[in-house]
Amino acid sequence: MKANRVIGTILGILLIVFAVGAYLSDEPSSKTDTGRIAILGAFLFGLFTVGGNLGSSKAKPQVKLPETKPVVETKNCPSCSKPVSADFTVCPYCATPLKPKCPSCGKEVSSDFKLCPYCGTDLKK
Numbered sequence: 451m452k453a454n455r456v457i458g459t460i461l462g463i464l465l466i467v468f469a470v471g472a473y474l475s476d477e478p479s480s481k482t483d484t485g486r487i488a489i490l491g492a493f494l495f496g497l498f499t500v501g502g503n504l505g506s507s508k509a510k511p512q513v514k515l516p517e518t519k520p521v522v523e524t525k526n527c528p529s530c531s532k533p534v535s536a537d538f539t540v541c542p543y544c545a546t547p548l549k550p551k552c553p554s555c556g557k558e559v560s561s562d563f564k565l566c567p568y569c570g571t572d573l574k575k
């Protein structure tokens with residue numbers, strides 16, 4: 451399959467080179483309508499062949515790409531620095547509450563906040 455694509459690409463390039471060469475040459479046959487259509491056809495066919503071969507060789511690896519793993523948001527425990535999932539409420543390693551709630555307004559705050567960002571309550575008291 452790979453060798454076929456290489457041959458196809460080379461054939462396509464040869465067709466383009468032939469078409470351009472024939473168009474630029476002073477041969478009378480290239481100045482007639484039929485000659486021009488033949489040259490244009492060869493040129494377009496060459497482009498199509500090269501494009502198709504390069505395109506298919508590029509498209510194949512994309513199909514083989516492994517599926518990306520679902521992104522699990524992680525952060526580090528502020529107390530023991532071990533990686534913990536962002537939706538954990540308590541660190542499983544050191545039992546530090548990861549999502550403490552403000553005692554005043556009840557909103558979720560970070561355990562390293564000194565003040566509640568919602569109501570200004572001092573969280574370190």
Ligand SMILES: [Zn+2]
Nearest residue numbers: 527530541544
């Ligand atoms: Zn911890």
Ligand SMILES: [Zn+2]
Nearest residue numbers: 552555566569
């Ligand atoms: Zn608060």
